[in-house]
Amino acid sequence: MLVTIVTYNPDVNFVSNMIKTIREKDNRCKILVVDNHSRLLLQRVKEIADYFIEFNKNYGLGKAYNYAIRFAKELEEEYIMFLDQDTTILRNFAPNKVIHEAKELKKNSVEPVILSVNIDNALIERKIPNSNFYIAKEIPNSGMILNVNYAIKNPFLEELFLDRLDNEYSYRAKKLGYLPLSYNERMILHKPGECSKFYSTLCGKLLMIILLILHRNEKNIEKYKQYFYYSNFLRYYLMLRNDIYLWLRRKIYPSFWKMIISDLIIICEVLGYKNGIRWVLRAIKYGVIGDLEKDNKELFKI
Template sequence: MIGAAIILYQPDSDITYRLIESVLQQVDVLCVIDNSPMPTSLKIATKKLHYHHFPTNVGIAKAQNVGLKELQVLGCEYALLLDQDSQIDPDFVFRLSSLLVASKINEQPIIAIGPRVICSFSEKAVKPRVQREILVYEDIVCVTQIISSGMMIDLSKLDLVGFKDETLFIDGVDHEWCWRARTHDYMVAIADKIEMVHRLGDARSKFAGVTYKVGSPIRLYYQFRNILLLARRGYVPSYWKTRNILVLPIRFFANALLQTQKRKRFRYMLCGLWDGLTNKRGSFSDNWKDNNK
């Protein structure tokens, strides 16, 4: 059996409906985990769909874990994770699962496979500047990390690696899990010939000739904090630590001076830096109750 879990947060109803309809035609069971304040009206009558609503927003890590655990209980062998703003082809699940099954038959140590991501803003394939290819098995390329949307996981190997780190809440969750899998001698891979259109960030901006992702102010809290939290962990790649810590001042300047909602962004970044230095985890609302009113 193949299952899927789609994570929602105040989604565009038309885009979400199309994605869910497409996924339902390709999997045996679908878990929809909704972190929106109000429940999303899906209007889809099928026993294949299991809906979970968390109005307080439990974070993407816990939402994914809810889906993964339920798919395990239901007897699924493989689980596909998707964000609400991804677009997949009608044969996406079949092609991705075929590669994962083949890797298992060939005794390749692969725990998860994802597609080549096409950025919906640039309509171009996303190519990491620093990440290097580790190993190539015909149509799959082993890398250090992949994003969670489009990631298909071999559930038989999940218990050893563990579930997603809920203390991170959102940013860095997918990469941390991939790096942790490496400590158990598992690898993650990209399907070289399978593509998926995905929205990365809310918008794009340019500073000093460099185009960068622009997200909501609250995301800056998790981005800044989680960089400092993950930098403490030995299994996190040195190149990732170095690159992200070095660009922190530039990101701080760009968000504090060049973007809208400057004061709000400034406050969230300061809170994130403080909590990162003091090793605080979980949600912003738990750590800064008075400031979240």
């Protein structure tokens, strides 16, 4: 298996410890670091990784994933695993064990092409009887394990750049007849965002009420009173733009119109009215037109 960590201005000590821990837990894993043109010196990471690739520009997460998939194919690896640069590796980390058990599911005609060891962030549907797996509606990037041959035929949408890659990828797999599977034992910890914050502005609170009404039948409804905070507001822009783009083209679940409302809440909360409206209009423009590559070049100077 090839374990891939995509980096961009990471905490060098944290990533170095990640690599060391992975090796301690499973020395059969080879480790590839793909760096999206960080402004930091990553010499320490470069020295301890098995493979280190540095892009000359920040091309986004999707391009890095697809590069890693092709790299894994050249190495003749059967599976590839993705980990975010801020992922904590737990003591029971054993991805090869997960793959071994997943292959047993073939007896029940379940093809193990897309797996996860990050059950905390997966959207679970139901358990597979007599197994340690759950069928998931969606599984997150960090902790995702893919069959390399499957991934070669089904690359990530690079134009999304960063956000909603995992949502679209999971949805596409289900449309193709494959079941995203999440292992019932968490082997990593990864929290989206830098922290959670409660809505504070009038705009945010009013729209939050709408969101609570829309999700009133869910068990964990309290989570809709908070949002994941990012210091870079472009994350919120990409979420809204990509959600509009995917939803209009039926490349995501139809219920994602609720997520679009969530995106509007957060942009309103973080940027305020004037700046928020400007970025919302831009997100709608590119989400509808669909020229995401042009937008990415303007945003990230690619």
